[in-house]
Amino acid sequence: MFMETASKVRKKNLTYLNNDRLENMNSCINSIKRKRVPGEFLEFGIALGGSAICIASELDDDRRFIGFDVFGMIPPPGEKDGPGPNERYETIKTGRSVGIGGDRYYGYVNDLHQLVIKNFEDFGFMIDGHKIELVPGLYEAILPGLPEMTIAFAHIDCDWYEPVMLCLEYITPRLSPGGMIILDDYNDWPGCKKASDEFCARHPEIDVRRTSPHCVLCKRFEPATIIGRLSRAFFGGLTAFARDKLL
């Protein structure tokens, strides 16, 4: 389902992600589903909705998709992002940016939120505010007021140092053991790499699984959780054996 959706999304110029990144995202999500890691699927950085639609196509019964974006012009980079992103922002701000495949740049679309809702609907996904929800606003404004949640997978695709750091700080304490975070811009924008490297150096509970084609982080199981899982498996097996042999 995911790669079929991804191919249609790419044909419609709805995502900046190439095939390698989409394929790897698909295998992360498959692994989370196979291991039954509990929690929601999130995306920070929706633009036209392309990668969000692919993620939402993989929801199972007990999961939700929640997407976060300002749904307008991307906010400016900061000092920690360096000159490249600031030059890129100047191009965007002065109306000279071109969109995917020569289309209109998403930041210049009048009502981007409505367009994304329509893009989801075209793929058969309703934004019902429950199973699939889009939360408009700046991360710095909306994250502190969100209801509590457990997260299994998050795609961070918001380019610059400050929002990437904010997202990592929000997601990590809520991420289930075995849950994963993908940082799309790790090899594209220096602020994203800097935020991720600094964050991981302070958080030993986070493993860096790979750094290409994007960065994949995974939350470790606590030793106590591993012992708990092993002993449940062992004693569960023992009980089944005793039941078979003795009853």
Ligand SMILES: C[S@@+](CC[C@H](N)C(=O)[O-])C[C@H]1O[C@@H](n2cnc3c(N)ncnc32)[C@H](O)[C@@H]1O
């Ligand atoms: C590269 S685009 C996302 C691309 C998309 N995932 C795709 O499939 O092509 C980055 C998005 O991050 C959003 N963004 C960046 N910083 C933000 C912030 N501080 N608050 C809310 N949205 C932000 C921008 O508005 C933009 O839509």
